[in-house]
Amino acid sequence: MERSMLRVKQKRVALNSNHAVAYAVRDVDVDVIAAYPITPQTTIMEKLSEMVANGEIDAELIHVESEHSALSAVVGASAAGARVFTATSSQGLELMHEVLHIASGMRLPIVMAVPTRALSAPISIWNDYSDLMNTRDTSWITLIASTAQEVYDSIIQAYMVAEDPRVLLPVMVAYDGFLMSHTYEPLNIPEDPTAIRELVPRRDRITLDIDKPVTMGTITDPRWYYEIKYQQVKAMQNASLVLKETSKTLHEVLGRKYEPVEGYKMDDAEVAILTYGGLFGTVQEAVDIIRDKGLDIGAIRLRQWRPFPSEELTHLMHDIDTIIVIDRAISYGASIQGPVALEVYPIAARMGVHVFSVIAGIGQRTVLEKDIMGIVNKVLDYLDQGVIPLRSIYWGVRGGE
Amino acid sequence: MGETPYNDGVLEIRWHGRGGQGAVTAAIAIAKAAVEVGKYATASPEFGAERRGAPVRAYNRVSSRPIRARTPILEPDVVVVLDSSLPPDMYLDGIKAGGLLLINTKRSIDEVRKMLGDPDIRIAVVDATGIALKTLGTPIVNTAMLGAFAKLVDVADLDVFENVISDLVPKRFISSNIESMRIAYNSVVVENE
Numbered sequence: 001m002e003r004s005m006l007r008v009k010q011k012r013v014a015l016n017s018n019h020a021v022a023y024a025v026r027d028v029d030v031d032v033i034a035a036y037p038i039t040p041q042t043t044i045m046e047k048l049s050e051m052v053a054n055g056e057i058d059a060e061l062i063h064v065e066s067e068h069s070a071l072s073a074v075v076g077a078s079a080a081g082a083r084v085f086t087a088t089s090s091q092g093l094e095l096m097h098e099v100l101h102i103a104s105g106m107r108l109p110i111v112m113a114v115p116t117r118a119l120s121a122p123i124s125i126w127n128d129y130s131d132l133m134n135t136r137d138t139s140w141i142t143l144i145a146s147t148a149q150e151v152y153d154s155i156i157q158a159y160m161v162a163e164d165p166r167v168l169l170p171v172m173v174a175y176d177g178f179l180m181s182h183t184y185e186p187l188n189i190p191e192d193p194t195a196i197r198e199l200v201p202r203r204d205r206i207t208l209d210i211d212k213p214v215t216m217g218t219i220t221d222p223r224w225y226y227e228i229k230y231q232q233v234k235a236m237q238n239a240s241l242v243l244k245e246t247s248k249t250l251h252e253v254l255g256r257k258y259e260p261v262e263g264y265k266m267d268d269a270e271v272a273i274l275t276y277g278g279l280f281g282t283v284q285e286a287v288d289i290i291r292d293k294g295l296d297i298g299a300i301r302l303r304q305w306r307p308f309p310s311e312e313l314t315h316l317m318h319d320i321d322t323i324i325v326i327d328r329a330i331s332y333g334a335s336i337q338g339p340v341a342l343e344v345y346p347i348a349a350r351m352g353v354h355v356f357s358v359i360a361g362i363g364q365r366t367v368l369e370k371d372i373m374g375i376v377n378k379v380l381d382y383l384d385q386g387v388i389p390l391r392s393i394y395w396g397v398r399g400g401e
Numbered sequence: 402m403g404e405t406p407y408n409d410g411v412l413e414i415r416w417h418g419r420g421g422q423g424a425v426t427a428a429i430a431i432a433k434a435a436v437e438v439g440k441y442a443t444a445s446p447e448f449g450a451e452r453r454g455a456p457v458r459a460y461n462r463v464s465s466r467p468i469r470a471r472t473p474i475l476e477p478d479v480v481v482v483l484d485s486s487l488p489p490d491m492y493l494d495g496i497k498a499g500g501l502l503l504i505n506t507k508r509s510i511d512e513v514r515k516m517l518g519d520p521d522i523r524i525a526v527v528d529a530t531g532i533a534l535k536t537l538g539t540p541i542v543n544t545a546m547l548g549a550f551a552k553l554v555d556v557a558d559l560d561v562f563e564n565v566i567s568d569l570v571p572k573r574f575i576s577s578n579i580e581s582m583r584i585a586y587n588s589v590v591v592e593n594e
Contacts, residue, residue, distance in 0.1 A: 014429075014436040014444075179471050183445040184432040281469030368472050 007255055008195035010188040017151040017180040020187060021113045021173070022047035024155035025085045026057050027193035028200050032077035032084045034062040034070045038092040039125045040115045040177040045087065067092035071099040071110075078108040079216055081207035083159070083200075086110065089177055090117035093131045097138070103170045104139035104232060106217045109162030109205075110170040111155065112140075115181035116277070118363045126364030127177040129277065132305075133329040133339040139232050141171040141239050142306040144276045149187035150303075151175050153256055159200045160246040166238040168205060174305075176278035178364065183278075188254075195253060240307045260309030262301045263316045265291065269298030271376070272317070274344060275326040276302040279367060283326070286372035297376065308343055314351065322354040324379050326372075327392075328361040337392040356382070357392040365396055412556070413474045414461035417492040418483030421453040423543030426569060427481070428459035430547055433565045434557040435463045442556075443468050456487060463556055479503065479554055483529070483542050489517050496522055503549055503589070505529035505542050510592055525553055525591035529581075532588070536580045544570075548582030549589035559586055 015023065021044050025033070033052070035045045051057045060077075064070045067088050074084040088096060093114060103110050116132050118124035132142070141161060145151045151173065158171035175181065190196055206214060220228060243260065251257040264284050266272060273283050280301040287299045300316055300323075302309075317323060327338030336342055341357030348355045356379045361367045375395055382388065394400040414431065418424030428444040435442035440463055447458040460474045476495045482504040496502065503525045506513060510524050517524075529545035536545075544566055551559045562582060567575045 012436060012439075014433045014442065176471070179445070183443055183471065184429050185443045185468070186436040186441055278471045281471050285470050366473060368475075369470070 008190045008253055009192070010254070011191050012186055012188050014184045014186050015148055016043070016182050016184050017145070017148040017175050018043040018113075018115060018182070019047050020148040020152040020189075021087065021155055022051060023189055024152045026051050027190065027196040028083065028156060028159045029193070029197055030057065030059050030085045031082035032060045032062065032074060033086070034064050034073035034077075034084075035086050035088065036064055036067045036070045036092060038067070038089050040117060040127075040181045041087050041089040041092065041113070043181070044113055044115075048085075067095040068099060071096040071103065071112075074110050075099060075103050075106065075108060078103075078110050079106060079208050081205075081209075083163075083202075084110055085112070087113040087115075089115050090131045091120055093135065094119065097134070100135055100138040100140060100170075102217060105228075107168040107232075107235070108170060109159070109168055111158040111162055112170065112172050113151075113155065114172050114174040115177040116174050117177040124363040127179050127328070128362050128364065129174070129327070129329040129339075132172070132174045133331070135172065136306070136339065139169060139236065140306065141167070141169050141236070141243075143171065143173050143303055144305055145173060145175040145180075145303070146276075146278055146280045146301060147187070148180065148183075148185050149256065150258065151180070152187055152189060153250055153254060153258065156196055156199060157243070157246050157250055157258075160249070161239060161242050163200065163203055163205070164242045164246075165203065165205065167235050167242050169232070169235050169239060174277070180278045190254075199249065199253060236307045240309070243304060243307075258303060260304035260312045261316055262303060264299040264301070266298035266300065266316060266320075268296050269320055271295065271297045271322045271324065271379070272300050272320045273297070273324045273326060273372065273376070274300040274302060274340070276305070276340065277328070279326065279328065279361060282367060282369060283372055286369040286376075289369060290373060290376055295376070302340060305340075310347055313344070314347055317348065317351060317353055320353060322356065322379065322383065323348055324356045324358055324375060326358045326360055326375070328359075330359055330362065336390065341392065354383070354388050356388070358395050359392050360395040362397075367396075371396060410464055410466060411468065412461075412463040412479070412554070413477045414463070414479040414481065414554075415474050415477040415492075416459040416461075416481045416483070417487055418457050418543070419453075419487070420455045420457050421541070422457075422483045423541050424457050424483055425459045427483075427543040427547050428461050430543075430562060430565045430569060431461045431463070431550070431556060433569075434561045437561050437565065438557045440465060440556070441467050443471075445471075447473065456491065481546055481550060483546055493517065493520060493522075496520075499523070501525060501553065501591075503527070503546065503553060505546060507531065510590060523592045523594060525549065525589055527585050527589040529585060532581050532584045536577045536584065537574070544578040545581040545585040548585035551582070552586045552589050553591055559583070
């Protein structure tokens with residue numbers, strides 16, 4: 001790939017994050033799309049169907065009977081060498097679950113958008129991150145975006161990373177269902193998608209080819225299975241580097257810079273709130289309010305969930321003594337029940353930083369700036385008492401402790 | 402175009418209607434118009450299982466700087482009501498003192514003020530249903546309400562809204578919707594500040 005590419009000309013538009021996905025999928029020139037409708041993902045597929053129908057995208061759009069089939073269809077197409085896309089939410093992601101492992105094990109560069117949603121039962125069409133967090137160990141690279149702009153850029157980056165010969169793993173791009181998927185906001189997209197296509201050149205990889213036959217995903221006995229899985233471990237490690245390189249390229253071409261973890265007012269912070277997705281915007285607003293009251297607080301946004309950016313997070317946490325991790329998912333029965341808090345804990349423990357795990361926004365229970373302020377006050381009370389609870393704080397739940 | 406000030410730099414608008422009246426599309430049009438003129442804006446529906454006739458709300462934030470909050474609007478500067486049969490407690494909830502209520506009604510400002518118990522807000526009335534029936538032949542009132550909104554609130558000029566609506570509605574309904582907007586723009590009545 002050429003170095004120092006020229007900044008591309010862009011136009012400012014108002015789109016929601018689902019439509020931002022569709023424009024990005026159009027701009028990378030996919031070959032095969034398969035998906036099954038589920039709220040709040042459906043409008044991605046509606047937009048893509050429209051784009052395929054009116055000739056904006058030259059792709060095969062496969063209507064399938066379930067999400068299991070949707071991912072299976074793109075697994076087959078990707079194995080045959082096609083550039084593919086799918087999207088789902090909630091129960092749809094659950095129904096895909098066994099195929100998630102097949103996609104990564106077969107080292108297929110599939111890209112999937114996940115506007116996140118709570119899980120049944122009881123049925124909730126609303127947002128939280130329970131669906132995404134259940135995919136933790138599937139060996140998919142996972143980015144969590146916070147704005148429609150970042151959603152667009154992340155889909156582009158997803159193809160750049162997935163198809164890199166050093167990686168060849170599938171990528172999920174997640175963001176808040178409804179709170180982002182259906183919220184219109186300004187973003188810049190290239191006027192001419194040619195520039196985007198140059199970022200994702202077609203590269204050779206091993207595919208199903210009748211002239212050079214291969215078998216993929218075949219039964220592998222104990223003599224070799226472990227080594228093949230270890231290759232996935234190495235591919236995930238390589239992904240950290242390739243994510244860094246491609247972030248740099250995107251910065252040059254589109255003018256927007258993304259870090260695996262991003263700090264906000266962290267320079268003199270003693271306390272930091274870490275979260276992910278659209279909630280980060282509200283947390284930033286709350287940080288400004290709390291700072292006006294005299295507390296040296298900052299915020300950290302986790303963008304790169306897999307591979308987890310331990311080194312970069314260590315660097316950001318260098319000068320703090322307390323970190324509050326707000327999760328919108330529950331790991332039932334875990335030592336601390338916030339999935340991201342669990343990942344932050346070993347890093348914080350090594351550094352002597354206190355970790356408070358907070359659960360909020362479950363099933364899209366509203367989280368306002370004043371909720372963030374309440375959470376911080378509660379943590380300060382614990383610190384005053386010298387108590388660090390080894391369990392999560394359930395914020396805003398009736399009947400909670 | 403009116404003079405409604407932007408409190409704390411962000412103008413917060415809440416739309417109340419019933420499923421099928423186009424409240425969500427109206428909110429999207431506001432965001433697109435604001436972005437068109439270089440402002441920052443968000444539009445989000447209050448998310449639920451959509452069905453015709455059920456109360457619907459949608460939110461807008463408009464500002465000259467980037468908008469970070471993704472929270473529902475609890476204390477709006479402007480409330481737009483597409484259906485006057487909705488309970489006033491619902492749409493007046495949290496409206497800022499001195500805020501603007503734009504309501505679709507045949508009633509006069511005085512009648513609305515009396516009905517609402519003389520609240521500390523500015524009231525604007527427009528007969529959007531009458532306009533929509535005349536122009537579209539069906540009571541889809543969102544574009545008439547947008548026309549009235551464009552007259553009262555400083556987001557974008559009417560012609561910007563006309564362009565945005567031309568992109569949002571099916572081709573054969575563009576001219577009738579633009580007519581709705583223009584009639585409402587010229588016939589909305591508002592109290593003095």
